[in-house]
Amino acid sequence: MMTFQHRHASHCESGVMAALVTHAGLPLSEPMAFGLASALSFAYIPLVKVGGFPLVAYRALPHAITKGLRGALSLRMAVETFRSVGQGAARLDALVAQGQLVALQTSAFWLPYFPEDLRFHFNVHNLIVFGREGDDFLISDPVFEETVRCPKADLTKARFAKGLMAPKGRIYYTQSAVQAPHWEKIIPAAIRKTCRTMLAPVFFAGVKGIRSLARAIEKLDAEQAPRFLGHMVRMQEEIGTGGGGFRFIYAAFLQEAAQLLQLPILETKADELVTIGDEWREIALAAAMMIRGRQPMEPKRIATLLRAQADREEAFFRSLRALV
Amino acid sequence: MDDAEVPQEDNVIFKGLRKAVYARGVDGKVRPVPSTGWQVEEIVTRQALDLLATQAEEARQRALRGEASPLEFHMCCARMDLALLSQCTGIWQWRVRRHFRPEVFAKLSDQVLGRYSEATGVPVEKLRNVEP
Structure with missing residues (x-):
């Protein structure tokens, strides 16, 4: 059995990538994996529906962390998908038998160790297989505190679920040891990219995306409002976000960056971002109270809060961009 | 925080x-x-689950009244919608919708039922009625 250190993470993809890279020789925290991949974002895409609602995301698209880190750290990584279930299952068996640490894309719905009520058809849940005992795979699922087990049949079903962003048995693993990068080069580049996304001149992304979302919420009638707001809050606060729509995890990244770059001003920016994250949680709380009927349902009030939040984030990312 | x-x-x-x-x-x-x-997260997850449960119960009542086939009920129980069930089975949406009609559903072959069974995780014999 290999020596593998499981770590509890807030988000599956950054947790998996941090663990893979750490195992390959470069100690990497989850916030550093998240920040280096420029994974902080905002998107509101009315045309793409998730469970019948427009896509609202507080982070980059799935796979962006994997791709972002591959570039930033010049990782040698293999990514494989499979047409046939049999081949995909056999390939995982073989790699695990060789002692390879393998990351998988799965559907959370078919993972038996998930609590029943958290099993939704979410096809981009990432986890790591670090061993096998009989018919069970030993799994490091970053959003769980401890390691878990999963029978082969269930894991295969989860790997070959169909639907939006179907995993197609996707597996990925590092192929060589990871060398320490030039932090002073890649961290500022990653921060600049995040600022660019957040300040992008398009209606569906960054602070403009937040304003578009505010406009959409303002127009909701009394019947649509509770479900729409519930959807927004789920994307922001449900398990996998680290709270405050990923703003807290990015603040942790800025603190690490301040150390590595000897740039104490980034510590101040981290504190500002924690405050911004707190404001996101205030919005979530206000929306939840309206959904529960403990406060009158006023979509306009949420829209106003969102606009203030957009202004705050715009100022924040403009000043952050000027620093790096 | x-x-x-x-x-x-x-x-x-x-x-x-x-x-x-x-x-x-x-x-x-x-x-x-x-x-x-956090109560906020619990409120919104519960809201989503309640909606799915309501849809499943409505589908069950329709099936019991003979207005719909049990398939719609099992789709809801598997937390799926029409689009997802169609994608998971490779059966076109209009055909799936037809299979929501009891008289059409009654004549389905074991092969087609097998595809629904595979997608929803419900054994074929259970697909034919609405016992959860």
């Missing part, structure tokens, strides 16, 4: 699971802290 403010509100949906959220410690460092849950 500071360490002390991390909600520990026992989200029953977690079934004892704790999730990692990032919060600022007394030393000023932001790091992961295990949380038993």
Whole structure:
């Protein structure tokens, strides 16, 4: 059995990538994996529906962390998908038998160790297989505190679920040891990219995306409002976000960056971002109270809060961009 | 959010699971802290689950009245919608919708039922009635 250190993470993809890279020789925290991949974002895409609602995301698209880190750290990584279930299952068996640490894309719905009520058809849940005992795979699922087990049949079903962003048995693993990068080069580049996304001149992304979302919420009638707001809050606060729509995890990244770059001003920016994250949680709380009927349902009030939040984030990312 | 403010509100949906959220410690460092849950998250997850349960119950009633086939009920129980069931089975949406009609559903071959069974995780014999 290999020596593998499981770590509890807030988000599956950054947790998996941090663990893979750490195992390959470069100690990497989850916030550093998240920040280096420029994974902080905002998107509101009315045309793409998730469970019948427009896509609202507080982070980059799935796979962006994997791709972002591959570039930033010049990782040698293999990514494989499979047409046939049999081949995909056999390939995982073989790699695990060789002692390879393998990351998988799965559907959370078919993972038996998930609590029943958290099993939704979410096809981009990432986890790591670090061993096998009989018919069970030993799994490091970053959003769980401890390691878990999963029978082969269930894991295969989860790997070959169909639907939006179907995993197609996707597996990925590092192929060589990871060398320490030039932090002073890649961290500022990653921060600049995040600022660019957040300040992008398009209606569906960054602070403009937040304003578009505010406009959409303002127009909701009394019947649509509770479900729409519930959807927004789920994307922001449900398990996998680290709270405050990923703003807290990015603040942790800025603190690490301040150390590595000897740039104490980034510590101040981290504190500002924690405050911004707190404001996101205030919005979530206000929306939840309206959904529960403990406060009158006023979509306009949420829209106003969102606009203030957009202004705050715009100022924040403009000043952050000027620093790096 | 500071360490002390991390909600520990026992989200029953977690079934004892704790999730990692990032919060600022007394030393000023932001790091992961295990949380038993926040009422806000529980409210919105519960809202989504209740909606699915309502849809399933409506489908069950329709099936019991003979207005729909049990397939619609099992689709709801598997937390799927028409688009997803269609994608998972490779059966076109208009055909799936036809299979929601009891008289059409009654004549389905075991092969087609097998595809529905595979997608929903419900054994074929159970697909034919609405016992959960």
